[in-house]
Amino acid sequence: MRKSIFTFLILFSCILVKGDDGYKLWLGYQKLNEPVLLKQYNEAISGIVAKGQSATLKIAEDELRLALEIMLQKKIPGLNIPANNAILLGTPENSNEIRKLLLSGDLKLGNEGFIIKSHKINNINTIIIAANKDIGVLYGVFAFIQLIQTHQPIGKLSIINVPKIKNRVLNHWDNLNRSVERGYAGISIWNWHTLPGYIDQRYIDYARANASIGINGTVLTNVNANSQVLTPAYLVKVKALADVFRPYGIKVYLTAKFSAPIEIGGLKTADPLNDDVIRWWKNKCREIYSIIPDFGGFLVKANSEGQPGPQGYGKTHADGANMFADALQPYGGIVMWRAFVYDVRVQKEEEHFTEGSVGAHTQTIASNDRFKQAYNEFKPLDGQFKKNVLVQVKNGPIDFQPREPFSPLFGAMPKTPLMMEFQITQEYLGQSTTLAYLAPMFKECLDSDTYSNGKGSTVAKVIDGTLDEHAISGIAGVANIGNDRNWTGHLFGQANWYAFGRLAWNYDLPAEAIADEWIRRTFNNNNHFIKPVKKIMLASRAAVVNYMTPLGLNHIMATSHHYGPGPWVSNAGRADWNPVYYHKADSVGIGFNRTESGSNALAQYAPEVQQQWGNINACDYKYLLWFHHVPWNQKINTGRTLWDELCYRYNSGVDTVRWMQHTWNALDKQVDRERHQHVKMLLGIQEQEAIWWRNSCLLYFQTFSQMPFPPGFEKPDKDLSYYQSLKFPFAPGIGGNL
Structure with a gap:
């Protein structure tokens, strides 16, 4: 018996001293150990008043309480009415105080923006976290938590924050068998076999992490698509995930295989102008929205690397994208049509290419430069896409290289909304064995000037829609997430997920500031640690470029x-x-x-x-x-x-x-x-x-x-x-x- 107790104590002590395995990401709230700062925060925060009963607002209240109770080391009571130094959460719909505050200025918060403001209500000091919609309140709560995590003053707050880009989406290249194409952190986190009956806690934590940095969409499946995901058996599984993500403001999207009407619909063609094909996709969208009312839409890879598409029927990318757009339009869905294409003519002209023929082929290849293909195929189609189509363009003209010039398509299609596609997973950047902080690479592209409408026509202003006055805008990141305990394989891979979300919300943020935030939220606020780690991060991508390309x-x-x-x-x-x-x-x-x-x-x-x-x-x-x-x-x-x-x-x-x-x-x-x-x-x-x-x-x-x-x-x-x-x-x- 004594031996058993002794063994148990050893095992228990090992658990107690076990370090952080990275699962909590930047949401591993830590106790504040600085007495002066702890005193200031405790005096400024006495309780939470949450106005409203929605699932999203309940999540916001629970997240705020969880964070504050751990960091401030005290109970945070729920209150019915504002008390001195309480935090008030809500929207104009459920709070008169918030209605008055938001109506007092032309804030233009939209559906996702928020305000955090120190305010007096009946001479009572109050911190108000408010928005037009509940999801904005949740975003505001995470922003407030970040202030505490990074040891910022909260005495006189006046923050107004609105996302610059509307659709901020992760692209998962996850297959239905749980393999992940270009994934380096284990298998897919989506366990299709046990869905819809089993909801893994990881799904909820994934939603929390994304909401905390403002990501509002997720494409669940690989762009090299499998039509099976559109069948009823899989749509109920997709619904289960959509139900988990909805309170966190995250819409689900699926990749649509162009040949699905043939593979699962029994048709003999997938021609986008064929009446039966058009009818099939409209019926399929009706079915999807009857199951998932807020379904986001489709991401499509067509006529590239063997994937079927409209060109196989003598039709254009616009013909294909518009077919999907019409089917999704009644429900508010969007089409994200990838511009990563291979011109099949290159293969035919150069199929005689063999080893040792480099010099002889220099001029032949130059005339068919792959660099030019996306521009050559899509530029002539500018203005031909329906209003709910976003053409999704990789940051560079080739393929996610360690450093690329910005794609010439940015600035070349003023009549068409263009959506950025970054690769967070490090396919060409050393994969998960390499520390490469990618925010400088993302910024390098976003800050590039296309000069398409004069000086200052940056890539960022192209994709946010402001340069050419487009109503929709988008940015996508190919996810580096897998079922490894720390989510991304390399602990510092988390910083790239984080940086993508932060820049998708506000592309003006400096890479250095994002690194500082992530270190403080993930590790600690010790400047003796932060300063050297930030130097490592900011030097890392340039180092990879130097020893690779x-x-x-x-x-x-x-x-x-x-x-x-x-x-x-x-x-x-x-x-x-x-x-x-x-x-x-x-x-x-x-x-x-x-x-x-x-x-x-x-x-x-x-x-x-x-x-x-x-x-x-x-x-x-x-x-x-x-x-x-x-x-x-x-x-x-x-x-x-x-x-x-x-x-x-x-x-x-x-x-x-x-x-x-x-x-x-x-x-x-x-x-x-x-x-x-x-x-x-x-x-x-x-x-x-x-x-x-x-x-x-x-x-x-x-x-x-x-x-x-x-x-x-x-x-x-x-x-x-x-x-x-x-x-x-x-x-x-x-x-x-x-």
Whole structure:
């Protein structure tokens, strides 16, 4: 008996000292340990008055109470009427005080905006968290909690906050068998087998996390769609998730496979102008909305990478999108039509592409530059899409590379609402073994000036609808979420989910401010910890670019799984699946000539943008090899020859990762052991991967440049053949390029 008790005590003590496993994300409310601050907050908050009975308002009240009771270490009573220093939650519909406050100014909060204001009600000090709708109150509650989490003053509050973009959506590339395409954090969190009967707590916590950063939509299924999700058996499962998400302001969307009328409808065609097909989709939408009244709509991938679409019937993308738009319009649904397309003509013209033919194909390939395909297919259709269609455009013209110029479609389709598509999951950024904070990358694109309507026509103003006065707007992020305990595989992957949500709500936020928020909410408010961790985060993406694809190199990852380098690959099924297509290294130099003397892809941008990148001597080094084939010995505007600069950049990337390791290792006393060890081990992997990238790429490119490594360069310890021999048949996330 004594032995059993002793064993139990050991096990119990292990549970007590167990660190944070990351499950709580940025909502792991922590006790305030600063006496002065704790006293100030406790004096300012005496209770909660919640006006209204909706499920959303109840969630807002419960979340606020949970957070405050943990952080302030006291009970927070519910009150019927405002008392001194109470927090009042509600809308004009259920509170006279709030009605008076909101009517006193032209606030334009819309359906999701909120106000947090210190206010006197009958000479009683009150903190009001109010909105026109209950979901706005919930957003306001999370914003108020953030103030406490980040140790902000709350004595004199006057905050008005309204989202800049209407549809802020996560795209899950999750399959019905729970595999996740380009997912690196385990299998899908959607357990279709046990739905609708079993509601996993993770579904609720997923909704909480998204609501806390303002995400209001989720596409549950892969863009490489499966028609089965539209069958009655699966729609009841979708309904179960929609019911969980609804009080958190989150709509569900599904991917629609264009051939569904054939696969599950018994029709012989999916022609978008065929009356039977049109009728089938209208009936299907009627069925969906009878089950899920607030269904958001469809995301469609068509005529790309083998997916069926309207071009198979001689019709246009607009014809296909408008068919869905008409079916969804009576219910308020939207169509998100992806602009990531492959022109089938490229494959036909270049099917003779074989290994060793790089030099011979330079001019042939340049005339069919994949960079140009989305623009060429969609620009002529501007103005032909129905009003509830958003054309969803990847941030860059190729495919989620570590650094890309903004897609030329932004600013080129003023008559069509364009929706941004970012990739949060790090398919080409080291996947879940790499610390790469992506807010600087997102900002780099959002802040880019398209000059489409004069100076200041930023990508952000294109997608929020203000530049061209569109009624709908949207932004999507390809989710990095899986069933790993910490949700994202790498603990710092959570910061990219967080950053996407914050920028989707307000794209003006600086990347540094978002990093600061996330660190404080996720770890602690210790400046001795925050300052170095923020430096790590802000340096991390640039480090990855340097040791993977510096100076504008792109798409040189290994085939299929995209894990690790493969700049030598030239035997894939079609030319533009091969890294050699993108870097075009030869004895003269490296880079893709996209100027007038090459593919002329640069002509798809406004003249002001062409001027930025068109001159080989003035082009920003970050985009140099995107637009120019540069001789190895040419001195570029960094002051070094191209070859020396390439070597410097690759080496700098490795050095930065080593600095990140050293900095993080020194913080072992500032954070719990479990999370510290988790990041420490992954940074160890990242260092080895950075060395792998540097050595293999430079050894390969050296076979073309025939130039020595600069003095002081860390010499590779293996030869090129070793790196070329590496295989990863079971790398996670395999499933085709998206």
